[in-house]
Amino acid sequence: MEYRIIDQQLDLLREKLLLLGSTTENALQRAMKSLTSRDSDLARQVLEEDKIINQMEVDIDRFSVEILALQQPAARDLRFVISVAKITPVLERIADHAGNIADAALILNDQPQIKDLIDLPFMAQSAAEMLRTALDAFTSEDAAASREIIQQDRRIDEAYKRVFNDLLKLMIDDPTTTTSAAHLLFVAKHLERIGDYVKDICELNVYLTEAAFIKHSVEE
């Protein structure tokens, strides 16, 4: 197939998105590690590096607009640029949640550990795994894989309910744990939200490959 000028630009756009994706995934992993290993220096690093992610978002936004204006993409090319432009802020928001988890780690790491965090690392692991496979599916334009990943979000939702109930019980049983438990509740909520955002990414991959809008549909 003929190599077009726009192909070079679309390849570069894809690379930029994947770099943002892996940086975001890394931020999430390290934010959770800062919590589970009680490593406040790592938490501060995550927060510091969020600026880089914000800059990446702005850069992709600008480049997407440039491609739309100068290359006037159509059909699949158009859907690709639109998908990237919509996935980018989703990734940036995931990174914000990672930053929020790092914030919580800074507070929790100064408090006595109240509970082994069994379901929280599981949630974090699941969310990070979902994010990585969602980006792989986007790279390989594999809509079937994206649909499978959407289904996996249920596991995170269920884990969130378990964590919520456990922490609630803990607060009732021992009110001295309330401050820490409340912060852990927020961490759980952040992870649950990340699962939802990964679903958005998967839906956009289905849009890219099949031109189908499945957001808010029964398929979800």
Place this chain on the structure above:
Amino acid sequence: MQNKISISNLDFYYGKTQALDGISLEIPEREVMAFIGPSGCGKSTFLRTLNRMNDLIPGTKVDGEVLIDGKNIYASGTDVVALRRKVGMVFQKSNPFPKSIFENVAYGIRINRLHENKADLHARVEKALIDAALWDEVKDRLQTSAFGLSGGQQQRLCIARALAVQPQVVLMDEPASALDPIATQKIEELVVELKKDYTIVIVTHNMQQAARVSDRTAFFMLGKLVEINPTQKMFTNPDEKLTEDYITGRFG
């Protein structure tokens, strides 16, 4: 919407060369249909079969049917002059007569004797110029030469000239390809406006123009109709890979 034009199994030959192969499609009344495709794909030839403009080229042959309002325009006994009055045409290059602005528009009305008197003639010229969105720019200089107009104005004058004889269908063969972006925008706005009263078929090489003005788009390739779909579908998710490759610039 009722079909204004209905084409079935249309073949067209320039001598022994087949330029159109088995084209079938329907064009509803008051719709803008765009024809796109690479140079030489047959889209202009096809456009010209709709008012038998190809009859003027020696050695051509047509098979198949073109029905306009249910009547086959290739049936023997068809009044070709009346057909071309009903199915007007605007060309790529504006071609005003070497006459005044007024006379350019009045010409068709006069030879077809559409007017009742002088006042009626003036009223018809004015209406055609208004419909072609040119009146405000020329109303104070109607008796000056049409050649004094800008390229975009000349093209709108040609549209006014086509509208003056009260056609029902307007065929446009790359009407804005020689115009600057502002004049092009005026022509495109005009197409959208004219849709209220006319059925419009437009051939264009400008993909964005097809996307902006048409309701449906037909893609031609090597004399065949590859795909016809609502324009928004065509430019976001075409059915055929050939269409996708063409509109994304992979060939053409």
